[in-house]
């Protein structure tokens with residue numbers, strides 16, 4: 001790829017894994033970053049609209065995140081939640097006092113009829129973010145989870161039941177009729193490089209990609225498309241992705257994830273521990289690259305982000321990778 005800086009990078013991201021990758025790209029000087037976040041974890045609590053993955057991105061990039069947890073605001077207190085508990089509300093969804101302010105603001109503006117994309121933009125700006133934080137749709141799309149006990153909301157599965165039930169089926173409610181935002185489509189179309197974050201493929205990435213128009217935009221953009229595996233050596237860094245992949249009939253390996261993305265991806269980056277998967281990933285028509293993809297420090301994140309730019313440079317023709325087998 002040939003560029004006059006800055007390079008336009010669009011990241012498609014979930015929560016914690018997505019935010020780590022976002023942080024790495026955000027701190028590269030020569031990158032103009034847009035992040036398209038996941039809205040399918042959104043839900044109402046105490047009458048407030050909560051967007052956990054979007055907020056994780058905001059708190060991380062604003063550097064106010066609770067680094068230990070990977071989500072929520074650092075130095076949080078929970079007085080509001082305690083009051084709600086006293087009043088008889090369910091309090092299994094942990095919402096901190098500082099965090100509540102954001103949910104109140106978002107909900108109020110939604111009630112005034114403002115576009116969720118504009119509200120998110122205002123929040124990002126107020127938190128000092130210098131990248132674009134975009135929503136894939138302004139419509140409500142919600143992941144629902146089928147367990148042996150029946151269908152439940154994503155947060156009931158993820159937070160209330162701590163991911164314990166086996167997932168039998170997933171459904172992205174209202175996705176068929178969701179409209180993609182022009183901002184997300186433009187960010188995909190105009191990008192030099194699109195990065196699929198190491199996020200949960202089934203409940204973070206697919207509910208973005210499957211919004212009508214998004215996958216088509218990924219197919220038609222001339223940007224190079226690089227994914228990073230959320231699975232390292234057959235396991236997750238955190239969360240239920242491996243168990244979810246297995247119970248839904250996918251392989252819980254980096255290869256299994258590569259298969260899910262293979263029809264729109266040019267390059268898939270796995271950990272060096274997964275070097276043996278390289279031929280099988282190449283056989284999907286996707287170039288496989290290896291690196292240290294465990295991001296613990298800011299330095300790890302920035303280093304991986306820089307590597308991704310390097311991998312994109314190696315693509316023979318910008319965005320039009322030949323589907324021949326790779327050496």
Ligand code: GDP
Nearest residue numbers: 014015016017018198199200204230236237295
């Ligand atoms: P959530 O929305 O908060 O559940 O987070 P995401 O969907 O964005 O990311 C969850 C995935 O991130 C899990 O499958 C983790 O294995 C993966 N993950 C977390 N940290 C890392 C990391 O440092 N490197 C890689 N490669 N994956 C990670």
Ligand code: CA
Nearest residue numbers: 014015041053
């Ligand atoms: Ca999430």
